[in-house]
Amino acid sequence: MTFEILLKRRDFIIIYKPCGMSVHKDGAEVGLTELIARQLGVAQVWLVHRLDKVTSGLLLLALNAESAAALSRLFAEHRIEKTYLALSGQKPKKKEGLIIGDMRKVRNGAWKLCQGRENPAITRFQSVSCEANLRLFVLQPKTGKTHQLRVAMKSLGSPILGDVLYGKNDSAFDRTYLHAARLQFEFNGETFDVFAAPQEGAWWRKASVLAKMAEKPFLGNAQISV
Template identity: 50%
Template sequence: MYRIIQETADFLVVDKAPGVAMHKDQAESGLVMQIKADLALSALLPVHRLDKVTSGVLLFAKHPQAASLLSQQFARREVEKFYLAISDQKPRRKQGLIVGDMERSRRGGWKLLRSRENPAITQFFSTSLSSGLRLFLLKPHTGKTHQLRVALKSEGAPILGDWQYHSASQGIDRTYLHAYSLQFHWDGQPVTVCSPPSNGQYFDQSCRTLIEQHYAQPSALDWPTIPRGHS
């Protein structure tokens, strides 16, 4: 269900498995409840969230003061988040910026619009993984629901195994979206947490080698420019 990456008296960072809900989901206890029970914690407060289908780095506060300080960093967009995804479709561009408002679609998901009143903002790079597969490094600057999944669909490259946005997901073992790295500040010091994906047929050793070669230090890359007024 999860693996502990870093733990202090103030916060906890875990690597969440795909298919695990943050909170109680029908018969399942939910990640928050399970971690609290496993570690005998009196409090465990999520300061951001991941979709059930998404694996990877997830930050929790251990007390209300830490939750307030960390939540403020997220609200001010001071936390850097990096995700990895795989698609079996060729994108319109190999790298770039995806900006647009999001609204509900008829099928219960979301879609990207051309308007930019309160837009979702995503930067991305991509590189060839193998024949017919492409690896994406994504940096969201906003936290809209399904933002990255919708962003890649808008580029013509829906995420492999994403049953909601990819028309051919049957037989794929998971949705190939992983929260790869998180950078925030605590006690005046920068904290960087990084956890390469390990769960899934296509997140294999060759994929992890490619990540190490191209995306080992995601914050140091020359990211596409964000238009003035949207940063």
């Protein structure tokens, strides 16, 4: 498998991770980092953040141990801004705002948003109607909790299309419609702002969704890859 490389520097690369590809081995003989190392012809690359298996989009990987430590620190300190796109068939309780709450693990590997705020997950969101029973969401996580965005969407009453863990009767969809679209950060004195549109999924290609994405009010000066 060959990955699309959207940006390459001496210390890191940003690739497009397809949906359905795990960042961990998951029992596979060869994992994602090893595949990328082979593609680049290097001994090793370093994973500095993660995307769920069902999530497509931008994945940043370090090319040496020093940059891996520095980039991991930027993620830990929330100095790398991430923007996701999601689709839902349900209207949210409110169109935009913040979702804040502690997360507690429940059955079947799922998580639940709670009212407590001891160590809360924080997500900023906005949404727009594409057509009847279809909304586009722009999600910006301010923390990095497991399944944070999927749980946040469920808490709004708008589970992500195709999310069989947090939605209902969604197995008919061709994917979970969550996509890591944009990364913004500063590293070694240089500012980076990269965007990639989702490539897989019939619902991303709906005319009404493409029209709303084309407005791109959330992109600013992103270096756009489509």
